[in-house]
Amino acid sequence: DGGITQSPKYLFRKEGQNVTLSCEQNLNHDAMYWYRQDPGQGLRLIYYSQIVNDFQKGDIAEGYSVSREKKESFPLTVTSAQKNPTAFYLCASSSLPGQGSSGYTFGSGTRLTVV
Amino acid sequence: AQRVTQPEKLLSVFKGAPVELKCNYSYSGSPELFWYVQYSRQRLQLLLRHISRESIKGFTADLNKGETSFHLKKPFAQEEDSAMYYCAPLDGTASKLTFGTGTRLQVTL
Numbered sequence: 001d002g003g004i005t006q007s008p009k010y011l012f013r014k015e016g017q018n019v020t021l022s023c024e025q026n027l028n029h030d031a032m033y034w035y036r037q038d039p040g041q042g043l044r045l046i047y048y049s050q051i052v053n054d055f056q057k058g059d060i061a062e063g064y065s066v067s068r069e070k071k072e073s074f075p076l077t078v079t080s081a082q083k084n085p086t087a088f089y090l091c092a093s094s095s096l097p098g099q100g101s102s103g104y105t106f107g108s109g110t111r112l113t114v115v
Numbered sequence: 116a117q118r119v120t121q122p123e124k125l126l127s128v129f130k131g132a133p134v135e136l137k138c139n140y141s142y143s144g145s146p147e148l149f150w151y152v153q154y155s156r157q158r159l160q161l162l163l164r165h166i167s168r169e170s171i172k173g174f175t176a177d178l179n180k181g182e183t184s185f186h187l188k189k190p191f192a193q194e195e196d197s198a199m200y201y202c203a204p205l206d207g208t209a210s211k212l213t214f215g216t217g218t219r220l221q222v223t224l
Binding site for chain 2: 031033035040041042043044045048050058090092094096103104106107108109
């Protein structure tokens with residue numbers, strides 16, 4: 001089955017620790033995205049990548065970092081510099097415009113809680 | 116910067132009643148617009164895109180460039196339509212979506 005997988009589903013972190021969220025896709029999509037979903041605020045873009053070894057900051061990149069060493073993988077690190085990291089994180093992928101884009105495919109999300 | 120506004124956080128309708136979920140955008144150029152839906156305990160998924168002008172699950176959405184709106188409509192609401200709905204214009208250059216804050220549709224008997 002083609003799809004996008006996020007792990008873990010739930011993650012607990014102590015204050016001051018970095019934590020990495022995994023996102024893998026086997027859809028052969030070029031573009032991948034990380035969003036943060038908070039009640040009443042919709043989805044806000046953290047980082048996105050359109051090609052391997054390249055990525056751009058979204059609207060709320062501070063306190064986060066990403067890498068794109070493989071087309072299939074786009075891990076997100078929530079660093080200790082992120083002041084309010086408790087949230088639901090969504091990863092998505094898509095083909096690029098001109099490649100028959102059919103919109104984003106989303107993962108099932110990771111709920112991060114700082115304790 | 117592009118903006119999208121969904122003015123209603125919650126919309127509650129009776130089964131069989133018409134539904135209209137509002138979406139207004141502020142955008143340079145001609146964006147491609149999408150509606151995404153998130154049912155309880157399911158992934159966020161594409162509902163429809165304006166460019167295809169299709170009807171999915173009885174929902175339609177017309178792009179009104181004069182009013183910069185892309186309202187989602189359905190003539191007769193069903194219980195299974197209860198979900199969170201997000202409007203999202205696409206920045207074609209950067210290939211990224213900007214999501215509205217979402218509207219929760221609640222269909223009651």
